[in-house]
Amino acid sequence: MSTPKKINVGIIGCGNISQAYFNGAKTFEVLNVVSCADLNAAAAEAKAVENGCKAESVEELLANPEVDLVINLTIPAVHAEVSMMALNAGKHVHCEKPLAVHLEDAKAVLDLAAEKNLLVGCAPDTFMGAGFQTCRKLVDDGWLGRVVGGTAFMMGRGPESWHPNPAFFYEIGGGPMFDMGPYYITALVHLLGPVKRVSAVTTRAFETRIATCEAQFGKELPVHVPTHNSGTLEFHSGAVITVTVSFDVYKHQHKPIELYGTEGSLQCPDPNTFGGPVAVWTPTGGEWREQAFSHRYAKNFRSIGAADMAMAILSGGAHKHRASGELAYHALEVMHAFEKSSESGQHIVIESKPPQPAPLPLGLIEGRLG
Numbered sequence: 355m356s357t358p359k360k361i362n363v364g365i366i367g368c369g370n371i372s373q374a375y376f377n378g379a380k381t382f383e384v385l386n387v388v389s390c391a392d393l394n395a396a397a398a399e400a401k402a403v404e405n406g407c408k409a410e411s412v413e414e415l416l417a418n419p420e421v422d423l424v425i426n427l428t429i430p431a432v433h434a435e436v437s438m439m440a441l442n443a444g445k446h447v448h449c450e451k452p453l454a455v456h457l458e459d460a461k462a463v464l465d466l467a468a469e470k471n472l473l474v475g476c477a478p479d480t481f482m483g484a485g486f487q488t489c490r491k492l493v494d495d496g497w498l499g500r501v502v503g504g505t506a507f508m509m510g511r512g513p514e515s516w517h518p519n520p521a522f523f524y525e526i527g528g529g530p531m532f533d534m535g536p537y538y539i540t541a542l543v544h545l546l547g548p549v550k551r552v553s554a555v556t557t558r559a560f561e562t563r564i565a566t567c568e569a570q571f572g573k574e575l576p577v578h579v580p581t582h583n584s585g586t587l588e589f590h591s592g593a594v595i596t597v598t599v600s601f602d603v604y605k606h607q608h609k610p611i612e613l614y615g616t617e618g619s620l621q622c623p624d625p626n627t628f629g630g631p632v633a634v635w636t637p638t639g640g641e642w643r644e645q646a647f648s649h650r651y652a653k654n655f656r657s658i659g660a661a662d663m664a665m666a667i668l669s670g671g672a673h674k675h676r677a678s679g680e681l682a683y684h685a686l687e688v689m690h691a692f693e694k695s696s697e698s699g700q701h702i703v704i705e706s707k708p709p710q711p712a713p714l715p716l717g718l719i720e721g722r723l724g
């Protein structure tokens with residue numbers, strides 16, 4: 355058997371989430387992490403030692419001819435800037451969510467990539483996990499019939515009780531919609547195809563919140579964003595999905611995502627995970643029945659989207675990567691539409707219309723995507 359070709363990766367941003375990417379990248383044979391960088395040189399050095407790669411400055415990593423693909427794990431406020439730097443250095447980019455805070459910046463990233471004939475990918479890639487691939491198979495195989503409606507609920511009381519530095523969650527580009535919305539909207543687009551229009555009302559329970567985490571106990575956190583977003587998404591498929599994304603809710607009992615079709619109903623797992631549970635109700639079954647996974651990758655396989663993009667790079671465009679920049683742009687446009695609709699009192703028509711990402715094939719062996 356011939357040795358599989360690999361894409362050399364440089365990781366920029368060695369914070370909280372980075373180890374999940376280093377771990378995931380070791381699973382996929384197509385990825386080879388050669389270098390990492392961070393504004394905080396000590397953070398990059400520590401990750402390099404832990405993971406057996408080189409630590410470099412951001413400038414060195416971008417100038418490193420070995421690096422083909424940059425995985426951008428910086429904070430949302432600089433996602434677009436760092437992705438543009440990587441593209442200008444001739445590297446493909448896979449970025450953490452969101453693609454950018456502002457739509458214009460996200461568009462500039464996609465335009466620059468097209469101009470330079472480079473690929474852009476973006477988190478979340480959790481929809482490529484076992485849970486949502488199983489949901490997709492059930493939908494595609496017709497277990498629900500035609501999907502008419504559904505619900506998506508991400509509701510909690512906010513991160514200030516556990517996150518050591520929670521202020522950014524309440525600044526522009528933060529809030530529950532930009533932090534958690536990408537998981538829910540991307541998962542829905544994966545299942546149903548793109549969104550046609552959005553109507554929504556947004557509000558906030560508090561103008562100021564109080565941190566109760568140990569590191570910043572008692573610190574006042576001014577709230578600059580809506581913290582309760584409630585709306586309706588109409589999909590090009592005709593499905594109508596009710597979505598609430600909130601940091602203003604102590605407790606609830608809704609499932610993360612449910613779909614209601616002409617032949618049955620589907621309960622989907624938390625889209626911020628790769629696993630389950632997945633359950634189906636049909637009139638012949640008469641009860642919720644938990645489903646075995648049709649696909650693999652049920653654990654935390656962050657970087658599966660980057661691996662899929664690496665395959666696209668190696669295929670010279672024949673393979674289409676699923677967690678694409680176009681999909682992330684669409685999710686961002688939908689997220690912005692919530693506040694736009696609330697302020698204007700109008701439905702917001704969504705202009706972008708990316709293709710529905712292809713389902714993963716059945717029968718994969720671990721470490722491969724095709």
Ligand SMILES: NC(=O)c1ccc[n+]([C@@H]2O[C@H](COP(=O)([O-])OP(=O)(O)OC[C@H]3O[C@@H](n4cnc5c(N)ncnc54)[C@H](O)[C@@H]3O)[C@@H](O)[C@H]2O)c1
Binds near residue numbers: 393
């Ligand atoms: N932490 C999580 O559980 C989690 C989960 C999913 C997604 N994410 C996403 O991953 C991204 C990173 O999150 P995190 O929790 O790891 O944040 P973090 O604050 O722990 O780490 C971000 C790192 O990026 C570095 N950085 C910031 N600006 C930089 C720049 N211009 N150049 C180089 N390095 C820079 C920081 O020094 C820091 O080490 C965010 O977009 C977040 O939404 C985080």
